[in-house]
Every structure is written in structure tokens, then in C-alpha cells.
Amino acid sequence: QVQLQESGPGLVKPSQTLSLTCTVSGASIRSSESYWSWVRQLPGEALEWVASIYYSGSTYYTPSLESRLSISLDMARNQFSLRLTSVTAADTAVYFCARDRGGSYYDSWGQGTLVTVSS
Amino acid sequence: EIVMTQSPATLSVSPGERATLSCRASQSINSLLAWYQQKPGQAPRLLIYDASTRATGIPARFSGSGSGTEFTLTISSLQSEDFAVYYCQQYNNWPRLTFGGGTKVEI
Numbered sequence: 015q016v017q018l019q020e021s022g023p024g025l026v027k028p029s030q031t032l033s034l035t036c037t038v039s040g041a042s043i044r045s046s047e048s049y050w051s052w053v054r055q056l057p058g059e060a061l062e063w064v065a066s067i068y069y070s071g072s073t074y075y076t077p078s079l080e081s082r083l084s085i086s087l088d089m090a091r092n093q094f095s096l097r098l099t100s101v102t103a104a105d106t107a108v109y110f111c112a113r114d115r116g117g118s119y120y121d122s123w124g125q126g127t128l129v130t131v132s133s
Numbered sequence: 134e135i136v137m138t139q140s141p142a143t144l145s146v147s148p149g150e151r152a153t154l155s156c157r158a159s160q161s162i163n164s165l166l167a168w169y170q171q172k173p174g175q176a177p178r179l180l181i182y183d184a185s186t187r188a189t190g191i192p193a194r195f196s197g198s199g200s201g202t203e204f205t206l207t208i209s210s211l212q213s214e215d216f217a218v219y220y221c222q223q224y225n226n227w228p229r230l231t232f233g234g235g236t237k238v239e240i
Contacts, residue, residue, distance in 0.1 A: 049228075061177065061220060061232040074228035110176055118224045119167035121188065123176035 016040040018111045018124035026131050032098040036111030036124055043092055044069045049114035050094045052085065054107040055126070062107075066114060067094055101131045135159055135226050139219075139233035146238060152208040154236045156199075156221035164200045165225040171235075172217045180219075181206065208238075216240055 022034035036050070043050055051066040065085040066074040075083045084097040098105060108128050112120040136159040146152045156166065164184040169177035179188040181197035184204060194209040208215055221233040 060234045061222070063228070063230045063232075066228050076229070112176075114230075117227045118165065119179060119182045119222065120169075120177070121179050121182075123178075126176050 016113060016122040018113065018122055020109060020111050020124045020127040022127060022129070024128055024130060026101055026129060027133050028102055028131055029100055032101050032105065032129055032131075033095065034109055034111075034127065034129070035093050035095045037091070037093050038113075039092070041113065041122075043087055043094060044089060047116055049074075049117060050087070051112045051114045051120065052096045053110045053112055053120070053123075055110070056104075056107045061110075064098075064109075065096060103131050105129070106131045134229060135162060135223050135231050137221055137223055137231050137233035139221060139236050141236060142234070143237045143239060145240070146211050147240065148213060149210050152211055152215075152238055154206040154208075154219055154238070156204040156206070156233050158202045158204075158223055158225075161201045162223040162225035165223060166197075166199070166204050167222045167224065168195075168197055168206045169220045169222065170215075170217045171220065177220060211238070 017039045019037045026032045049066045052064040055061050067085045082099045087094050108126040110126045111124040113122040115121050138157045140155045166184045168181040171177045180191050185197045196207045198205050218235045218237045220235050224230050
């Protein structure tokens with residue numbers, strides 16, 4: 015059974031960098047069948063795709079955040095990470111990591127982590 | 134961007150009744166649609182993919198239909214554990230996946 019677990023600071027100051035890591039168990043991030051993604055949910059809002067990465071290192075970013083985003087893999091630790099620079103209060107959200115099956119739907123999700131941007 | 138519109142925003146149903154949720158895409162997405170269930174404080178759970186295929190372990194009371202721009206999620210007989218928010222998501226325009234605004238199913 016695939017399990018994903020987010021980790022990272024729950025509070026980030028405005029203008030600083032948000033950094034999150036997703037640890038995957040029960041599956042390898044080297045798999046050619048999966049993309050590894052971040053999805054966020056703003057308070058009281060719907061879900062928003064943020065970024066995805068493939069085992070080859072190919073990256074994909076949502077256009078509205080692309081200039082501030084970076085997603086990466088750590089094969090040795092079976093983890094992938096997200097960095098979002100120059101955060102503002104508008105980036106306050108629950109951030110989920112998820113497995114995307116072959117460029118389609120998300121079949122496994124982490125429990126989510128609330129990141130609050132505040133001084 | 135493909136915009137996904139769900140209706141109604143809130144659906145009030147009694148246990149044992151049938152619930153019908155709608156999702157409309159701003160352009161054709163063929164059958165590349167998924168449905169998720171989300172309960173408070175939890176991650177979304179995949180229910181349906183490819184518009185009508187139930188995910189592993191999903192009860193038969195959940196069914197999906199539609200293609201093109203109009204889709205439906207039906208819960209044939211609501212159980213207490215089914216009261217939640219339901220989201221549709223298109224993946225025709227991968228990687229720019231987009232979600233609907235959600236339908237809250239309440240008692």
C-alpha cells in the first residue's frame with residue numbers, strides 16, 4: 015500500500031521560502047508509471063494543482079506560480095520536495111503530496127500539512 | 134485552462150436516499166474525469182476515474198457517468214459515512230489538472 019507523508023514548517027514568514035518534503039513508502043519514486051505531485055487547498059477553497067515531477071527529472075508547474083516554484087526528487091531517500099519562494103499570505107493553504115498515475119488522476123495522497131504565512 | 138463547474142454547491146439528502154452530483158467542463162475532456170471524496174481534516178479519496186471506473190475498494194453504490202462536457206456522480210443509497218465534499222477533476226489537459234469547486238453533501 016502506497017503511503018505519502020508531508021513534512022515541513024507549519025509557519026513561514028512573508029517573503030521567505032516555503033519548503034516541504036514528501037516521504038513515499040510502498041512505492042518507488044523511480045517508477046516510470048507515476049508522477050509525483052503537490053496539490054494545495056486554500057482556506058475554504060477547492061483544490062489547486064501546484065507542481066509535478068517525473069522520475070526522469072522532468073518538472074511541471076502551474077503557470078500562476080511557476081516563477082516561484084521548484085520541485086525536486088531525492089532518489090536515495092524516496093522523497094520529493096517543493097520550494098515556493100517569496101511567499102505571501104495568499105500562499106497559506108493545506109499542501110498535499112500525491113501520486114499521479116501516469117499523467118492522470120491522483121490515486122494516493124498524503125494527509126496534508128497546513129502552512130500558514132504570517133509574521 | 135479548463136474550468137470545471139460543479140452543481141449544486143450543497144446537496145441536502147437523507148440517509149438511504151439517492152444523490153446526484155453534476156460536473157461540467159468548459160470544453161470537451163472526453164472521459165478523462167475523476168471524482169474524489171473529502172471529509173473534514175482529511176485528504177481527498179479517489180472514487181472514480183475515467184468518468185465511470187470505480188477505484189479499488191470503492192463501494193458499488195458510487196457510480197459515475199458522462200463524457201465530453203457533462204458528468205454525473207451518483208450515490209445510490211446514502212450511508213452516514215458518505216456525507217462529505219465531492220470534487221471532480223479533469224486530466225484531459227495534463228499536467229494542468231483542474232478541479233471543480235466541490236459539492237457538499239449534507240444531511
